[in-house]
Amino acid sequence: MAINREQAVAAASRGASTRVAQVIAARFKVGDRIRIRNINPVGHTRVPRYIRGKVATIERAYGVFIFPDTHAAQAGEKPQHLYAARFSARELWGEQANPLDNVVVDVWDDYVDPI
Amino acid sequence: MSTNHNRPLSDVEIRVKALESLLVEKGLVDAAAVDALIDTYEHKVGPRNGAQVVARAWQDPAYKARLLADGTAAIAELGFTGMQGEDMVVVENTLDTHNVIVCTLCSCYPWPTLGLPPVWFKSAAYRSRVVLDPRGVLSEFGLEIPAEIRVQVWDSTSEIRYMVLPERPAGTEGWHEAQLAALVTRDAMIGVAKVTHPNE
Amino acid sequence: MNGIHDTGGMHGLGPLVVEQDEPVFHHEWERRVFGLFLPIAAMGTFNLDEFRHAIERMGASGYLNTSYYEHWLHAFETLLVEKGVLQQTELAARCAQIAQETH
Known part of the structure; x- marks a missing residue:
């Protein structure tokens, strides 16, 4: 059944959050030092290459969200914690970067190892 | 769908018309919903x-x-x-x-x-x-x-x-x-x- | 996947071109593609992550040589055919018919 114009406009203004109301113990908290796993999946993933293997600090903890890697493969929502990880630009790009600059990237729990 | 064009449609225009017309004919998409969403994001948001x-x-x-x-x-x-x-x-x-x-x-x-x-x-x-x-x-x-x-x-x-x-x-x-x-x-x-x- | 979509940190992807007073859409077909997104998503045939992956799977040259809304169109066609909602043959036939009517 096709949605009509009222339903479409209402759905657009409502949106569809991928936040999951599930209580899961968080492995990390704001301020923790972490390393991004060096993974190279052939399917969909939201961990960009430029942060793999790099060290970061948890900047924000967002709570539990659907995991895109499995969701894109119709392999389930695999709800897990999502964080904003702060990388120094020098960690990512070396000495050419300004020592003050940062790049903050959202990372799911499955992308992260403790240090 | 209008066929009153003064130039041939591009491939991408043809593909879009083909897709929308098939979905509308099958009752899967309401063209009025498409119109309303365009209007919302072009003029209101x-x-x-x-x-x-x-x-x-x-x-x-x-x-x-x-x-x-x-x-x-x-x-x-x-x-x-x-x-x-x-x-x-x-x-x-x-x-x-x-x-x-x-x-x-x-x-x-x-x-x-x-x-x-x-x-x-x-x-x-x-x-x-x-x-x-x-x-x-x-x-x-x-x-x-x-x-x-x-x-x-x-x-x-x-x-x-x-x-x-x-x-x-x-x-x-x-x-x-x-x-x-x-x-x-x-x-x-x-x-x-x-x-x-x-x-x- | 380690695809071309994963652009962060690459060189050589062209100059930054900024259009002043840019309109929301540049062509009527872009409007239609945009407007189709939510109604197609509401069919429940695929989720947003599958949609993104369908764009990622289009290949490096196709990805770089087509615009944003062409990426969306490609993903709609790919997923609706893969999921059996549409047949590739009926899409091709409809394209041929429209081309003939409007040439």
Whole structure:
């Protein structure tokens, strides 16, 4: 059944959050030092290459969200914690970067190892 | 579907018509819903929404505190909700930090407050370079960030949508919210510009 | 996947071109593609992550040589055919018919 114009406009203004109301113990908290796993999946993933293997600090903890890697493969929502990880630009790009600059990237729990 | 064209349709135009017409015929899509969504995002949703949020935050410290603590809820107070803004985070420019937003993997952008993204935001050129050389890219927008100010790039890899709360320009003390909102640009809320006083 | 979509940190992806006073859409077909997104998503045939992956799977040269809304169109066609909602043959036949009617 096709949605009509009222339903479409209402759905657009409502949106569809991928936040999951599930209580899961968080492995990390704001301020923790972490390393991004060096993974190279052939399917969909939201961990960009430029942060793999790099060290970061948890900047924000967002709570539990659907995991895109499995969701894109119709392999389930695999709800897990999502964080904003702060990388120094020098960690990512070396000495050419300004020592003050940062790049903050959202990372799911499955992308992260403790240090 | 009109066939009254004065030039042949391009391949992509043909593909779009083919797709929509098949889905409509099968009863899977209502063309009126498509029309309504186009109208909403072409005429009703856009960066003037975000500008209202910014102006309110400049005027009302309690609102600003709520905005930075829970962007989604504070933005919803002004009536801005929905697709690609379900979970909003607002990052504040300060005396020592300038923020800029990108999506290196696709083109994630906070639709309810900024509308649909401009072509440059979606371009491989911007997405590839702003994380590697943010100061160079900002300079191409005419924005020079002094070396002693931190540039913090936010790469929207998840469903969190980011927006920058720019600095309020000097000389706007006592201005009304609507006057302030009129100064706020889309680019300032992405972080590739600053908000400037009209006399600057 | 380690695809071309994963642009962060690459060089050589062209100059930054900024259009002043850019319209929301540049062509009527872009409007239609945009407007189709939510109604197609509401069919429940695929989720947003599958949609993004369908764009990622289009290949490096196709990805770089087509625009944002062409990426969306490609993903719609790919997923609706893969999921059996549409047949590739009926899409091709309809394209041929429209081309003939409007040439």
